[in-house]
Amino acid sequence: MNFDEIYSSKLALVEDALKKLMERHKECPPTLFKAMNYSLFAGGKRIRPVLLLSAHELVGGNVEESMALACGLEMIHTYSLIHDDLPAMDDDDLRRGMPTNHKVFGEGMAILAGDALLNLAYEVFLENAMKYPYKLERHVRAAFVIARAAGLHGMIGGQVADLEQEGKDVQPDMLYYIHTHKTGALIEAAVRAGAILEPIEGDVEDAVAKYGQKLGLAFQIVDDILDVTGDAASMGKNPSRDEARKKPLFQLCMAWGNRGVWHGT
Amino acid sequence: MNFDEIYSSKLALVEDALKKLMERHKECPPTLFKAMNYSLFAGGKRIRPVLLLSAHELVGGNVEESMALACGLEMIHTYSLIHDDLPAMDDDDLRRGMPTNHKVFGEGMAILAGDALLNLAYEVFLENAMKYPYKLERHVRAAFVIARAAGLHGMIGGQVADLEQEGKDVQPDMLYYIHTHKTGALIEAAVRAGAILEPIEGDVEDAVAKYGQKLGLAFQIVDDILDVTGDAASMGKNPSRDEARKKPLFQLCMAWGNRGVWHGT
Numbered sequence: 001m002n003f004d005e006i007y008s009s010k011l012a013l014v015e016d017a018l019k020k021l022m023e024r025h026k027e028c029p030p031t032l033f034k035a036m037n038y039s040l041f042a043g044g045k046r047i048r049p050v051l052l053l054s055a056h057e058l059v060g061g062n063v064e065e066s067m068a069l070a071c072g073l074e075m076i077h078t079y080s081l082i083h084d085d086l087p088a089m090d091d092d093d094l095r096r097g098m099p100t101n102h103k104v105f106g107e108g109m110a111i112l113a114g115d116a117l118l119n120l121a122y123e124v125f126l127e128n129a130m131k132y133p134y135k136l137e138r139h140v141r142a143a144f145v146i147a148r149a150a151g152l153h154g155m156i157g158g159q160v161a162d163l164e165q166e167g168k169d170v171q172p173d174m175l176y177y178i179h180t181h182k183t184g185a186l187i188e189a190a191v192r193a194g195a196i197l198e199p200i201e202g203d204v205e206d207a208v209a210k211y212g213q214k215l216g217l218a219f220q221i222v223d224d225i226l227d228v229t230g231d232a233a234s235m236g237k238n239p240s241r242d243e244a245r246k247k248p249l250f251q252l253c254m255a256w257g258n259r260g261v262w263h264g265t
Numbered sequence: 266m267n268f269d270e271i272y273s274s275k276l277a278l279v280e281d282a283l284k285k286l287m288e289r290h291k292e293c294p295p296t297l298f299k300a301m302n303y304s305l306f307a308g309g310k311r312i313r314p315v316l317l318l319s320a321h322e323l324v325g326g327n328v329e330e331s332m333a334l335a336c337g338l339e340m341i342h343t344y345s346l347i348h349d350d351l352p353a354m355d356d357d358d359l360r361r362g363m364p365t366n367h368k369v370f371g372e373g374m375a376i377l378a379g380d381a382l383l384n385l386a387y388e389v390f391l392e393n394a395m396k397y398p399y400k401l402e403r404h405v406r407a408a409f410v411i412a413r414a415a416g417l418h419g420m421i422g423g424q425v426a427d428l429e430q431e432g433k434d435v436q437p438d439m440l441y442y443i444h445t446h447k448t449g450a451l452i453e454a455a456v457r458a459g460a461i462l463e464p465i466e467g468d469v470e471d472a473v474a475k476y477g478q479k480l481g482l483a484f485q486i487v488d489d490i491l492d493v494t495g496d497a498a499s500m501g502k503n504p505s506r507d508e509a510r511k512k513p514l515f516q517l518c519m520a521w522g523n524r525g526v527w528h529g530t
Contacts, residue, residue, distance in 0.1 A: 025417060025418070027418060028417040028418055028421075028422045028425075029417075029422055029425040029426050029429065031425065031429060032417055032421070032422065032425040033417070036417070079380075083376055083377075083380060086373075086376065088371070088372035088373040088376060089373045089376065089377075106353070107353030108351075108353040108354045108428050109425070109428065110353075111348055111351065111353060111354065111376065112348075112354075112421055112424055112425050112428065114380075115344075115348060115379075115380075115383065115421055116416060116417040116421045118380065118383060118384065119383065119412060119415050119416040119417070119421065120416055120417060122387040122408075122412050123409065123412040123413055123416050126405055126406075126408050126409035126412055127409055129405050130402065130405055130406065130409065133402060136401050136402060136405065137395065137398060137401060140391055140394050140395055140401065140405060141391075141395065143387075143391050144388065144391035144392055144395065147384060147387050147388040147391055148388055150384050151381060151384040151385055151388050152290060152293040152297055152298070152301070152381040152384070152385060153290070153292060153293055156293075156297070156377055156380055156381045156384065157293045157294055157297065159377055160293075160294040160296065160297040160374070160377050161294050163373050163374065163377065164294065164296060
């Protein structure tokens, strides 16, 4: 199978598992359930869960065992998009070619739908961990890796820095912090969490995590380029309207280059 | 020791543990850290963590072991207050006698500070669980009980129902749902999570959980009475401005009475 075929098959597994998972949790206020599903099934690329499953497979794991972690990770990513799009944050009307969550369900419901997705991710992690009593410690550690990457020391830290830089002339150091935390942390956590479900050596874990770090940066650079060159029709979201962020990509890549991120250090 | 002395001693332990816990997590954007601490140390009564510690002690546990769960639970409670006070939700200016989080830090930061407290709670649960490898399953189950009570089937479900009833004539059935989910679920989870850290019989767990249920309802009734009779100075928050909610308490208590909640069923 080529890359596209492998990706598509993993993507299909994730879609199916997410649907079944949400179906098991439908006993809640109907509007909340609709709002959660609206963003969760808005055509995301599922990069993080596919990476988690692939990393697990790489070290000899069975994707069935890591699927709950993969689904929860996608819920965390989705909640972050819902909250990030709110008027008090990026104030975006469009996401994946559709009106953003708060545009459809209102701000209050969008906040709660995001909260519910974040909380459900951990409910799913904890419930799934109990299904593997003989590997419980590994599952708890994998969930912890994701929690750490999603929180104040990771993604939320990056979002706060991003929010505080709004409209300012962003320095390369700060942009590096924002990118490695807001986007990079969860991508790195995806591959690390998948790998540590099986007994591996510490250097394998480090190598896998380093791959995740580089991939996270590459991902963000493409996103930045699209913010300059793209349009809403091809991107499914409005290009960044923060003019100060559109400084020459050359400068950013140079700054990263100076940190050796292209040389495996 | 009398009740007040016992409560005060537990409260002091919780305050101290929360301070130390936050101190360990200060490596994040300073404004985020300030916003999280502002609401976490705004003089809350710490009912949920004190209940969790007490339930654990009741079944022979050492409060040191349950303290992380107790602190995380208070973080979850605090995040729910921050988000609940937002303009898109209850739009409250005052909480515990102080300006609400978004009034001080802005709406975007308040949303992120809430997100960060919710996420940190799970980070703390998972990290703490790994410290007790011989009791890992119990710690995972206790965290799961809290996650379930905090999410779409519990507190968030209740908040959504509350949001959707805003300005409507609330029926007793719906008010019962809102109270048992928005407030009751986390109080019940507090005592259940504390108790299941030790090996207990199923009927002891059920008895402890039932105590939590009744206490949650009693708590909410007092809160409802204060919403009719209280003022901002004595309550530290503005009484509910939702006139439709101020129907005779008699009717609500009758509705609960019909469900047998006062008779231990």
